[in-house]
Amino acid sequence: MVSIKQQIIWDIGSDIINTYAGKQDPNSWARRHFTLWCEGSYENDMEWEKTRLFLEDNLNNPRELRRFVIRQFTEFVAYEYNISYGHAQKCIVTAAQREDELDKYTRVLIDDLIDYFVDERTCGIHIK
Numbered sequence: 028m029v030s031i032k033q034q035i036i037w038d039i040g041s042d043i044i045n046t047y048a049g050k051q052d053p054n055s056w057a058r059r060h061f062t063l064w065c066e067g068s069y070e071n072d073m074e075w076e077k078t079r080l081f082l083e084d085n086l087n088n089p090r091e092l093r094r095f096v097i098r099q100f101t102e103f104v105a106y107e108y109n110i111s112y113g114h115a116q117k118c119i120v121t122a123a124q125r126e127d128e129l130d131k132y133t134r135v136l137i138d139d140l141i142d143y144f145v146d147e148r149t150c151g152i153h154i155k
Contacts (some may be wrong), residue, residue, distance in 0.1 A: 031108050032118045040122035041131045062143050064103040096136045
């Protein structure tokens with residue numbers, strides 16, 4: 028039987044490593060499901076509103092965007108694998124073999140979120 032930590036490394040680690048290597052897959056399981064998490068498809072309709080309001084207030088604040096995405100991604104992993112936030116955090120860090128890999132992956136998740144929620148034509152926040 029595979030441990031939860033090992034499953035997370037298999038599920039997310041390869042996506043992190045591939046992203047760092049320049050082999051981004053915008054349709055990877057982790058990236059697509061993270062977007063679904065942020066738009067409220069995971070039993071939490073309020074998540075869409077929370078994300079929308081956050082982006083309205085912080086779209087031009089890279090530090091807050093990073094903090095928000097890290098928190099949301101960790102909550103998503105904790106929910107998906109039915110583990111605590113702290114355990115999810117440790118597993119994600121382990122899945123990324125280097126800090127700069129995780130940093131690049133975080134930037135990609137930020138870009139995914141902005142691409143999904145922000146309408147560049149009107150500079151407005153909405154669900155596309």
